[in-house]
Amino acid sequence: MLELKNIKKQFDGRTILDNLNLQVPDGQILAIVGPSGAGKTTLLRCISGLETVDSGEFSLDGQVFDPAENRDNDKVIGVVFQDFQLFPNLTVKANITLAPELVLKQDKQTADETAQRLIDQLNLSGKEDLYPYQLSGGQKQRVAIVRALAMNPKILCYDEPTSALDPDLRQTVEDIILGLKQTKMTQIVVTHDMEFAEHVADQIMRVEPIKA
Numbered sequence: 710m711l712e713l714k715n716i717k718k719q720f721d722g723r724t725i726l727d728n729l730n731l732q733v734p735d736g737q738i739l740a741i742v743g744p745s746g747a748g749k750t751t752l753l754r755c756i757s758g759l760e761t762v763d764s765g766e767f768s769l770d771g772q773v774f775d776p777a778e779n780r781d782n783d784k785v786i787g788v789v790f791q792d793f794q795l796f797p798n799l800t801v802k803a804n805i806t807l808a809p810e811l812v813l814k815q816d817k818q819t820a821d822e823t824a825q826r827l828i829d830q831l832n833l834s835g836k837e838d839l840y841p842y843q844l845s846g847g848q849k850q851r852v853a854i855v856r857a858l859a860m861n862p863k864i865l866c867y868d869e870p871t872s873a874l875d876p877d878l879r880q881t882v883e884d885i886i887l888g889l890k891q892t893k894m895t896q897i898v899v900t901h902d903m904e905f906a907e908h909v910a911d912q913i914m915r916v917e918p919i920k921a
């Protein structure tokens with residue numbers, strides 16, 4: 710279970726997250742919804758350690774941890790960014806194996822095998838040697854998901870996973886997220902899309918802008 714207690718985050722003296730509390734049981738899906746500017750992306754960035762918080766506590770399975778240091782094997786919190794953030798100069802395969810080799814210190818063969826298994830699972834077979842610019846939006850997103858999964862994350866976060874895609878790809882994203890739920894992956898999804906949130910989530914949390 711991921712637990713956030715009294716999380717507070719300010720930017721330039723302006724409070725974005727004010728004593729925020731939440732719990733996500735293992736294997737469940739939390740959707741974070743709310744108006745533009747409410748702090749959804751900021752919350753996701755804090756959970757995944759890309760942004761530091763001003764106060765509050767994170768715990769994973771009852772153990773307090775600092776997301777900013779979540780790079781060891783069993784505490785990784787992965788993120789699939791809205792714009793995917795693939796490395797443009799690396800092939801699909803290299804995008805996926807880079808962090809497992811550099812950060813998790815996997816040998817090349819292990820990283821390659823894991824990458825290939827995930828590539829096949831997410832229907833990207835045959836795309837291994839292509840570069841991001843040669844892929845469709847939906848394919849880039851699946852590469853971004855595979856890249857995050859290759860780090861063997863405990864929790865996978867998505868920032869607006871349907872917004873950069875054609876409406877008919879929404880169903881594919883929904884299928885991927887629900888498929889990963891079957892593997893007991895804990896997932897957190899920031900979305901504007903209330904219908905999508907209602908389809909995938911066990912729990913929906915609404916964040917509201919804090920009045921100054």
Ligand SMILES: Nc1ncnc2c1ncn2[C@@H]1O[C@H](COP(=O)(O)OP(=O)(O)OP(=O)(O)O)[C@@H](O)[C@H]1O
Pocket residue numbers: 720721725743744745746747748749750751752
């Ligand atoms: N690095 C930063 N420095 C200063 N202010 C920031 C920074 N990042 C975000 N903010 C501010 O924090 C507030 C919340 O932004 P955030 O992107 O988290 O909102 P959001 O709910 O995800 O919005 P949207 O739905 O439009 O993506 C905004 O007012 C934004 O301008």
